[in-house]
Every structure is written in structure tokens, then in C-alpha cells.
Amino acid sequence: MSKVFHLNLSTCGLGFTIAGGVDAPLEDGSTAIVVRDIHECGAARKAGLHVGDKLISVNHKPLVNVTHQDAVELIKDAIPSQHVTLEVDRANMMSDVTVDKGDGAAADRLTLARKAFEAHDPELSRLAHELGAAPERHQTEAGQYVKAAVFGGMDGIVTTFAVVASVNGADLATGVVIIMGFANLIADGISMGMGEFMSALSESQYTLSERVREEWEFDHNPEGEIKEMVDLYMEKGFSEEEATQIMTIMAKHREFFIDHMMVEELGLMPPDEGESPAKNGLVMFLSFVAFGLVPLLSYLALSTVDFGSNKSDALFGIACAMTAVALFILGAVKSRFSTQSWYMSGFSVVINGAVSAGAAYLVGLGLENLVSLNDCP
Structure with a gap:
């Protein structure tokens, strides 16, 4: 039919x-x-x-x-x-x-x-x-901060788990794990959030100042700016005639030409008016703290459960499993920002966390043995 x-x-x-x-x-x-x-x-x-x-x-x-x-x-x-x-x-x-x-x-x-x-x-x-x-599908505001959330979460899990592993390696009490874990979580979370805020703010301010300078130079010496871009294009293989023709047309569109100059001449992306350094920092902090809690959950939720003489090892084993799952999920999400497949990205993040935690565990174990030897009469 x-x-x-x-x-x-x-x-x-x-x-x-x-x-x-x-x-x-x-x-x-x-x-x-x-x-x-x-x-x-x-x-x-x-x-x-x-x-x-x-x-x-x-x-x-x-x-x-x-x-x-x-x-x-x-x-x-x-x-x-x-x-x-x-x-x-x-x-x-x-x-x-x-x-x-x-x-x-x-x-x-x-x-x-x-x-x-x-x-x-x-x-x-x-x-x-x-x-x-077709009509443009705009990214939601929340989507702009997914990257900060993913990397903040990864740092939170790895650093907190490293503290948990080192304390467990030193064979300290469960209460010490919780105290050290929370102290590290809050301190590092604030540091990461402030660091992200200051970094994004500095980058934004620098980019904006460079754009203002480029605007001034273009307004007062357009021929010189066009000549600079012609030279850059000639270095890329264009003939002088081709480069001059392209730049002459581009220069008729002031905002576009200045943005293009920033990318080609300075290697800077034009400033994004919708980006908020404060929100980036807040997202980084919240993600760091939220995901950083994962290695501590077994100690918080199961500390009263009777595991017998193997309580410390049992809680640490559960923390390892929960951390591995969370790291794999975050790694899979991270693949969105790379060319890796989701499973390879997930496994690579788990391996990174395992290496960090393993090193911390060995340091804790070594220091515990060293302190024990020094305490001997």
C-alpha cells in the first residue's frame, strides 16, 4: 500500500x-x-x-x-x-x-x-x-557543570579512600577512620572548591582583559590586526591573496573577528558570559563531599554490627567494594569528555584509585610498624 x-x-x-x-x-x-x-x-x-x-x-x-x-x-x-x-x-x-x-x-x-x-x-x-x-537544542544550566561534578567526585572518593586505607593499614580504631576521614573530606572539599573558583575566576578575568585589549587594538589599528591575521594564515599555508581576502571579509564582522583573533593569535577561547566561577566552585565542593562520603559509609552505617574479631577488615572490605563501584560509575561518566569507551574509562579510574589507596595503605602499615619498633624498650 x-x-x-x-x-x-x-x-x-x-x-x-x-x-x-x-x-x-x-x-x-x-x-x-x-x-x-x-x-x-x-x-x-x-x-x-x-x-x-x-x-x-x-x-x-x-x-x-x-x-x-x-x-x-x-x-x-x-x-x-x-x-x-x-x-x-x-x-x-x-x-x-x-x-x-x-x-x-x-x-x-x-x-x-x-x-x-x-x-x-x-x-x-x-x-x-x-x-x-534544525532548531538548536540548548544545553541545560545543570549540564554545564557535569564535568566539575565528575572530577570533583573522583577526587573526593580517591582522597578520602586513601585516608581510610592508610588508617586501616596502621591498624587504628574505627573511630579514628571516621574522624580522619571526615576531617580530610571537609578540608579537602573546601580547598578543591576554592581552588576551582579561583582558577576559573582568574582564567575568566585574564581572558576578558585580553579581549578588551584586542578590541582596543582593532578599533584603533584595524589594518595592523588584519595584517597579523594574514601573516598567521600565510604560516598555515594560505597564499597572501587568499589570506587577505579571508581576513578582509572577516573584519567586517567585528565581534567574530576579535573572537577569531583570540583563538588564533593568543590561543584563548572567547569568554563565556554564562559561566559562573562561583557555581563551578560550589559544584566541585558539593560533589567532592558527596562522593567522598562513599568510602566512609560502611564505617558510619555498620560500625555497630558485630563482625567478630575481623570487624576492621570487614568494614574496610565493604568500603573497598563500594568505592570501586562508585569509581567505575564516575569513570564511565567521565568517558563523555574523552575518546575512551565507558568501560575502559571506568576501569582506568578504578585502577587509579586502587594504586592510590594501595600506596596509602602501605605507608600506614609501614609507619605503624616503625612506631611500634620505636616504642619498644
């Missing part, structure tokens, strides 16, 4: 990719062109297109018995008109295609582009870049 869909591209991108073709048959051997991936913000989703729909024609040009690339070109040729008409056979539904259901897995252009790169998928890459015309 065929059905006609009208896609309006005036406010958003096309929003779908295809699979199939006479040169790229589907798993069932069919050479039909079918919809493989649909983005929630695209025109295809709004028009009601489904993953698995078999495409018969685009703007009345047949898509039957064509190669995959020919189908891509026919669809691309239809885009400039801003109105794409698709004739679709909905009798064929695929179950092995991927689809962005708007659950966050591929909800924005950057995520989709990364997904395309990892899969070496040119079609998905085209979709990702086309989505640049």
Missing part, C-alpha cells in the same frame, strides 16, 4: 537516512530503498515517516531499481526546493535498522556525528550535518 508524504524543510532539516539499493542490498536480499534512521527534530518525523518505509519516489522521480548513491543524489537534489514529496510503501517494515527515538542516544547533531564516525557511516554523517539547520 503506497502513501504520499510531504516534507516541509523551511523550518528544519530533512531528518532521515536510507539503506538499500541495487548495489547495497538489505539483509533479506531486497534492493529497495528504505528509511533507516529518523531524527526526532527533522521534517521526516513531523510528516509521519517511519523507519522501514520503502521509498518509491522523491518529487515524482522513481527510487526503484537504483543504486544507493543514485538514491542519495535524487533526495539531495530535492532538498533545495524546501518541499520534498515522498511516495512510500509501508507494507515493508524493517526491524534491524537504527532509529533515534529521542531518548538522548542521538538527540543532537554532535552526538549523531560521533555515532556516524564510530560506525564509519557516511549517510549518518550527512544526516548529522544536515541537522545543523
Whole structure:
């Protein structure tokens, strides 16, 4: 059963990719062109297109018995008109295609582009870049501080667990573990929060002062600033004519040109007016304290439980397990800011914590033995 869909591209991108073709048959051997991936913000989703729909024609040009690339070109040729008409056979539904259901897995252009790169998928890459015309999905304010929360949490867990391990290695009482752990947690948390605040504030102030200087220089000597950028571009391989033409056009847009100068000339990103050093510091402190409590939870919650003569070892073992799980989770989240896979990032953070705690444990054990020897008559 065929059905006609009208896609309006005036406010958003096309929003779908295809699979199939006479040169790229589907798993069932069919050479039909079918919809493989649909983005929630695209025109295809709004028009009601489904993953698995078999495409018969685009703007009345047949898509039957064509190669995959020919189908891509026919669809691309239809885009400039801003109105794409698709004739679709909905009798064929695929179950092995991927689809962005708007659950966050591929909800924005950057995520989709990364997904395309990892899969070496040119079609998905085209979709990702086309989505640049779609309405921008703004990051929430909370999302801006995820990085500070993750790294603050990692530092909190590792440093507190190192204290717990050293005290346990010295075979001190459970109460000492709690006292030392909390003292370290609060002191280090304040230090980390203030350090993050001062660092972010200093960086912001320095960047802003450099931008003010660049603005003054551009306003009073635009030819000199343009010449500097021309020289930089020539060092990158542009001819003088090309560099001059590019910079002359850029200089017509003052704010953009100054931001570009800061990046290319000074290696500084333009100041972010929405960034708050105070909030960064607060997030770092709260995350440090919250996650730093994890190694102490077993001592706080189970200190009254009777573990017999092995109470200290039992509490320490539980603390080790809880800390390892928390570190792995934070490491997995950290992979969002790196090229590592989530599991490798998780394991690397656990190993880092284990090495730190192991060193602290050995130091505590060694000092306990040293003190015991010195106390001997």
C-alpha cells in the first residue's frame, strides 16, 4: 500500500537516512530503498515517516531499481526546493535498522556525528550535518557543570579512600577512620572548591582583559590586526591573496573577528558570559563531599554490627567494594569528555584509585610498624 508524504524543510532539516539499493542490498536480499534512521527534530518525523518505509519516489522521480548513491543524489537534489514529496510503501517494515527515538542516544547533531564516525557511516554523517539547520537544542544550566561534578567526585572518593586505607593499614580504631576521614573530606572539599573558583575566576578575568585589549587594538589599528591575521594564515599555508581576502571579509564582522583573533593569535577561547566561577566552585565542593562520603559509609552505617574479631577488615572490605563501584560509575561518566569507551574509562579510574589507596595503605602499615619498633624498650 503506497502513501504520499510531504516534507516541509523551511523550518528544519530533512531528518532521515536510507539503506538499500541495487548495489547495497538489505539483509533479506531486497534492493529497495528504505528509511533507516529518523531524527526526532527533522521534517521526516513531523510528516509521519517511519523507519522501514520503502521509498518509491522523491518529487515524482522513481527510487526503484537504483543504486544507493543514485538514491542519495535524487533526495539531495530535492532538498533545495524546501518541499520534498515522498511516495512510500509501508507494507515493508524493517526491524534491524537504527532509529533515534529521542531518548538522548542521538538527540543532537554532535552526538549523531560521533555515532556516524564510530560506525564509519557516511549517510549518518550527512544526516548529522544536515541537522545543523534544525532548531538548536540548548544545553541545560545543570549540564554545564557535569564535568566539575565528575572530577570533583573522583577526587573526593580517591582522597578520602586513601585516608581510610592508610588508617586501616596502621591498624587504628574505627573511630579514628571516621574522624580522619571526615576531617580530610571537609578540608579537602573546601580547598578543591576554592581552588576551582579561583582558577576559573582568574582564567575568566585574564581572558576578558585580553579581549578588551584586542578590541582596543582593532578599533584603533584595524589594518595592523588584519595584517597579523594574514601573516598567521600565510604560516598555515594560505597564499597572501587568499589570506587577505579571508581576513578582509572577516573584519567586517567585528565581534567574530576579535573572537577569531583570540583563538588564533593568543590561543584563548572567547569568554563565556554564562559561566559562573562561583557555581563551578560550589559544584566541585558539593560533589567532592558527596562522593567522598562513599568510602566512609560502611564505617558510619555498620560500625555497630558485630563482625567478630575481623570487624576492621570487614568494614574496610565493604568500603573497598563500594568505592570501586562508585569509581567505575564516575569513570564511565567521565568517558563523555574523552575518546575512551565507558568501560575502559571506568576501569582506568578504578585502577587509579586502587594504586592510590594501595600506596596509602602501605605507608600506614609501614609507619605503624616503625612506631611500634620505636616504642619498644
